[in-house]
Amino acid sequence: MIKDVAVKKLKVIKDSRGFLMEIFRNDDNFFQKFGQVYMTVVKKGAAKGWHYHKKQDDHFVCILGKALVVLCDFRKNSPTYKKVQKFILTEPKVKGNHLLVKIPRGVLHGFTAYKCSEARIVNIPTEKYNYKKPDEFRFPWNSKKVPYQWPKGVKIGG
Secondary structure (H helix, E strand, O other): OOOOOEEEEOOEEEEOOEEEEOOOOOOOOOOOOOOOOEEEEEEOOEEEEEEEOOOOOEEEEEEEOEEEEEEEEOOOOOOOOOOEEEEEEEOOOOOOOOEEEEEOOOEEEEEEEOOOOEEEEEEOOOOOOOOOOOOOEEOOOOOOOOOOOOOOOOOEEO
16 A cells, blocks of 8 residues: 555445435544545546645545546655555445545546446545645646556546
8 A cells, every 4th residue: 555545444324215425524533634525527538637736635535436546656755656556436326445545645646437437536635726826736647657557448638
């Protein structure tokens, strides 16, 4: 596992009305602070990535479809520098990996829809988005500097 990445298994509680899935609590052992909550969508055949942050940690949860989330440690002083870690996150209404993944600052990340038409991710970063000076540092989705190649069906990115 990449240093400082944390994973929380999420429990889906189903009944005749539907289901409930608790995502993030302020008493979780890796909770730091709240910045904002947003949802992002990626379609089949596309990758959203690569980027990292210098100030914020991200917390990803899949709420629709399946997402292949890929991390690469770009922190030069880290013992896991240039290591890659993959997660398949699944929506709560199907069997699979119902996880919250904490992505630490300095860890490059991206994601794609996995065996579905689209994946929806909710992110709970530790900082709110700064429109004047975004905390986002990017590489092209198909960068040779990143030791990972997206699955063959991924043809576009950004």
